[in-house]
Amino acid sequence: MSQAFSAAEIEAFRQQTEGTQHVVHLNNAGAALPPDRVRDRVLKYLREEALYGAYELSARHAPDLQQTYQHTARFLNAEREEIALVENATIAWNLAFSSLPLQKGDVVLTTKTEYGSNFINYLKAKEEKGIEIELIPTDAEGSVDLAALEAQLRPAVRLLAITHIPTNSGLVQPAEAIGDIAERHGLWYLLDSCQSIGQLPMDVKKLKCSILTATGRKYLRGPRGTGFLYVQKKRLDQLSPPYLDQHSANWLDTDAYEIHPGAQRFENWESNKALRLGLSESIAYAMEVGMDRSWQRIQLLAQYTRTQLAEVPGIQVLDLGKQKCGIVSFRYQDHDPVRVQQYLLERGINTSVSDRPFTLIDMDQRGMRSVNRASVHYYNTEAEIDRLAEALTGLRKERS
Numbered sequence: 001m002s003q004a005f006s007a008a009e010i011e012a013f014r015q016q017t018e019g020t021q022h023v024v025h026l027n028n029a030g031a032a033l034p035p036d037r038v039r040d041r042v043l044k045y046l047r048e049e050a051l052y053g054a055y056e057l058s059a060r061h062a063p064d065l066q067q068t069y070q071h072t073a074r075f076l077n078a079e080r081e082e083i084a085l086v087e088n089a090t091i092a093w094n095l096a097f098s099s100l101p102l103q104k105g106d107v108v109l110t111t112k113t114e115y116g117s118n119f120i121n122y123l124k125a126k127e128e129k130g131i132e133i134e135l136i137p138t139d140a141e142g143s144v145d146l147a148a149l150e151a152q153l154r155p156a157v158r159l160l161a162i163t164h165i166p167t168n169s170g171l172v173q174p175a176e177a178i179g180d181i182a183e184r185h186g187l188w189y190l191l192d193s194c195q196s197i198g199q200l201p202m203d204v205k206k207l208k209c210s211i212l213t214a215t216g217r218k219y220l221r222g223p224r225g226t227g228f229l230y231v232q233k234k235r236l237d238q239l240s241p242p243y244l245d246q247h248s249a250n251w252l253d254t255d256a257y258e259i260h261p262g263a264q265r266f267e268n269w270e271s272n273k274a275l276r277l278g279l280s281e282s283i284a285y286a287m288e289v290g291m292d293r294s295w296q297r298i299q300l301l302a303q304y305t306r307t308q309l310a311e312v313p314g315i316q317v318l319d320l321g322k323q324k325c326g327i328v329s330f331r332y333q334d335h336d337p338v339r340v341q342q343y344l345l346e347r348g349i350n351t352s353v354s355d356r357p358f359t360l361i362d363m364d365q366r367g368m369r370s371v372n373r374a375s376v377h378y379y380n381t382e383a384e385i386d387r388l389a390e391a392l393t394g395l396r397k398e399r400s
């Protein structure tokens with residue numbers, strides 16, 4: 001196991017993140033606090049755009065803008081042409097899913113903790129294309145049951161579509177083991193890594209996913225409005241994007257065009273350059289911090305959070321899975337989750353609420369309408385978690 005961060009290192013991360021001086025930020029699964037240098041890079045670029053002209057500035061910064069692709073590819077152990085930069089994880093996911101060659105009768109296997117927006121699109125594809133959706137059974141801890149998944153396989157199964165870390169329940173799906181199965185059976189493997197990117201080390205060669213979708217603003221600590229799509233090189237030609245422009249394709253002749261050979265086929269010409277540079281900076285920062293050590297810190301702090309919250313009378317921690325992550329979900333007996341969130345906010349503690357439609361199947365199976373969510377990052381401290389537990393204890397006293 002890699003060496004844990006020292007107190008001095010954690011303090012340094014906090015000094016490099018102005019927001020940590022203002023709030024107890026436990027909403028990293030919503031959007032993490034960016035390092036100051038990410039914010040500064042975006043602001044500087046925006047200011048210069050206004051001074052020198054947007055097109056002229058982007059031409060001058062062409063090598064830096066290219067570096068965003070290189071950083072993203074290196075971060076994932078991918079190749080540059082396998083990366084498309086887009087606005088968020090939803091766009092990345094929809095571009096990929098709608099391009100898949102799925103036909104009537106094809107079966108999509110997915111999880112019970114699938115993200116709401118993804119599932120809505122499975123339903124749409126079922127309605128429009130006649131695909132079938134099947135849920136993969138879970139083991140005793142609520143993760144994908146790998147043996148049951150193998151047993152579901154048959155020629156009609158074309159796609160494994162997996163949310164790596166669900167938005168609501170603290171678990172990490174065994175993405176690499178699922179990748180082994182996908183590869184062995186030649187299946188498409190679409191991995192929603194929106195909550196896992198920046199949280200745990202991600203290597204597409206080990207994950208063996210055909211497609212991976214991600215956002216910048218969550219555990220990567222990048223700006224809002226950034227995201228990316230990875231498509232395995234050997235699969236690119238099999239994906240026909242839902243729409244094209246002069247960046248994703250070349251107009252060759254009056255009646256001829258060609259689609260870009262790389263993942264650029266999923267991009268538009270126009271994009272927010274300042275945000276892309278911010279994303280690049282956040283990935284560079286994450287690589288400097290080191291993913292192995294930050295993941296280790298996140299798991300320890302999340303475990304500490306679960307223990308502290310479980311000691312508050314009336315609180316029930318609801319996380320699933322043998323392998324847990326930085327997302328801690330809980331309910332406070334007799335307290336409306338939105339009121340709990342608001343009470344914490346008024347005391348300078350940011351958390352969030354995860355509602356039924358975000359992960360409807362899991363929520364219904366567990367009889368829940370909504371849960372509170374405290375999501376920790378490596379820059380949070382035990383003292384902040386103690387403040388959370390104290391505030392929640394105070395809420396109980398206030399009520400009684």
Ligand SMILES: Cc1ncc(COP(=O)(O)O)c(C=O)c1O
Nearest residue numbers: 088089090115166167192194215
């Ligand atoms: C698991 C999961 N997938 C996808 C998304 C959508 O990401 P974005 O808002 O960047 O489009 C979220 C957002 O919270 C998520 O939690």
